[in-house]
Amino acid sequence: MKTCLVTGGLGFIGTNFIKYIAAHRKDIAITNVDSVTYAANPCNIDEKSTPHYKFYKVDIANNDELGDVFRENKIDYVVNFAAESHVDRSILNPSLFVKTNIEGTLNLLKLSLEYKIEKFLQISTDEVYGSLGEDGLFTEITPLSPRSPYSASKASADMLVMSFFHTFGLPVLITRCSNNYGPYQFPEKLIPLTIINALTGKDIPLYGDGKNIRDWIYVADHIRGVLDVLEQGRFGEIYNIGGCGEMQNIDIISLILKKLNKPLSLIKYVKDRAGHDRRYAMDFSKITKELGFTPELNLNDGLDSTISWYLENEDWWKKIISGDYRNYYKTMYEMR
Ligand code: NAD
Ligand code: DAU
Numbered sequence: 001m002k003t004c005l006v007t008g009g010l011g012f013i014g015t016n017f018i019k020y021i022a023a024h025r026k027d028i029a030i031t032n033v034d035s036v037t038y039a040a041n042p043c044n045i046d047e048k049s050t051p052h053y054k055f056y057k058v059d060i061a062n063n064d065e066l067g068d069v070f071r072e073n074k075i076d077y078v079v080n081f082a083a084e085s086h087v088d089r090s091i092l093n094p095s096l097f098v099k100t101n102i103e104g105t106l107n108l109l110k111l112s113l114e115y116k117i118e119k120f121l122q123i124s125t126d127e128v129y130g131s132l133g134e135d136g137l138f139t140e141i142t143p144l145s146p147r148s149p150y151s152a153s154k155a156s157a158d159m160l161v162m163s164f165f166h167t168f169g170l171p172v173l174i175t176r177c178s179n180n181y182g183p184y185q186f187p188e189k190l191i192p193l194t195i196i197n198a199l200t201g202k203d204i205p206l207y208g209d210g211k212n213i214r215d216w217i218y219v220a221d222h223i224r225g226v227l228d229v230l231e232q233g234r235f236g237e238i239y240n241i242g243g244c245g246e247m248q249n250i251d252i253i254s255l256i257l258k259k260l261n262k263p264l265s266l267i268k269y270v271k272d273r274a275g276h277d278r279r280y281a282m283d284f285s286k287i288t289k290e291l292g293f294t295p296e297l298n299l300n301d302g303l304d305s306t307i308s309w310y311l312e313n314e315d316w317w318k319k320i321i322s323g324d325y326r327n328y329y330k331t332m333y334e335m336r
Helices: 012-024 063-072 087-092 094-114 149-168 190-199 219-232 249-259 285-291 299-312 314-321 325-333
Strands: 002-007 028-033 053-056 077-080 119-125 172-177 179-181 204-207 213-218 237-241 246-248 267-270
Touching (some): 002 012, 012 028, 012 219, 028 063, 094 119, 094 149, 119 149, 179 299, 219 237, 249 267, 299 314
Parallel strands (some): 028 053, 077 119, 119 172, 172 237
16 A cells, blocks of 8 residues: 655645545555644545545645654655645735745655655646647647746746656656646635625625636546556656636636526626736646547536535535634725
8 A cells, every 4th residue: 555645735726636546546646744724624524434544734835744744654746735735825815835835846846856765746837838829729838928927936846846856866746737627626716716606695796808818627636646656657748637628707607607507697796817918728648648638527427516516515614704714805805
């Protein structure tokens, strides 16, 4: 059995990753390190019913505490999901993004080298490539051109990861994925925000002219791609993961409202995000050719499944929107 240190495993994608491993991979034990920020939900993973699972409440930016985790466990793989992940919050507080996303990743790299782990997989993002116009796709050799503090911190982390490959021979891998959606996503992100605001009769804030484009991928597809890279990827390589799901924001919000039988009048155009990237779109032919990965769920079916999850799990999101999230929402949207 291999032991995989997962960081950020109480957040959206990390939770889905751990649940997938627990259900399908009896040969992988999980050690989850999460500092339990606002974006985490400790109830997501039930420790008792999850086999071969250990949890540590540790900040990856705290090198001493992180060192204890490596000392106490024989770690084979590291998969680094932990991050401050929301672009709008990075505009309010860039320093936190440098601390977690850059310093935290550096600590993990140093400890991985010291403890001679077998594989280090950095979960990165298509945002490191910057912004596209109407044409073109991001490939793995598109120059890095991040435009928000969030994407700049992720690009910096990627460069540190590659430096540990070239300088120290650490066996690293990087995945860069497009916009995820699905169960357990924190309501600050566009799709859950739209579903929850529609269900609670609130306006849906649409930034700028609403024509920015994202490539949407169902989270379970991303996870299959991550596992493919972890198990078969070549060290020192970057793999794009895309969803074949390009859509303008106005269209995706309208589609969700239609599926929920809610009026389009809920959409409210608001001030644009500063430095708002116009379009993301992925060429992921490398992972398809080398590892056989393609996304399975199309956007329409993925949205149906996501909407059903939020309808069936009101308790999960109602707890969130009645807590600190209310203050965040006021700060972000009241004066917009
Ligand atoms: P999320 O914000 O939902 O979860 C992040 C998790 O990391 C939380 O559980 C949080 O408590 C934890 N965390 C934050 N700071 C930490 C620290 N200093 N130490 C330990 N744990 C810490 O994020 P997500 O959407 O699940 O994204 C996971 C990863 O995937 C991130 O690295 C993100 O950049 C990347 N990514 C996300 C998307 C997307 O669409 N959500 C797409 C591509 C890549
Ligand atoms: O592309 C991958 C990235 O996708 C990940 O690296 C990030 O962690 C993840 O947060 C996501 O970033 P985005 O900024 O693209 O996602 P977000 O859901 O915040 O916004 C999606 C689009 O919707 C974007 O064009 C901004 C717009 N938007 C967002 C919100 C929250 C609105 O119009 N209104 C909103 O209220």
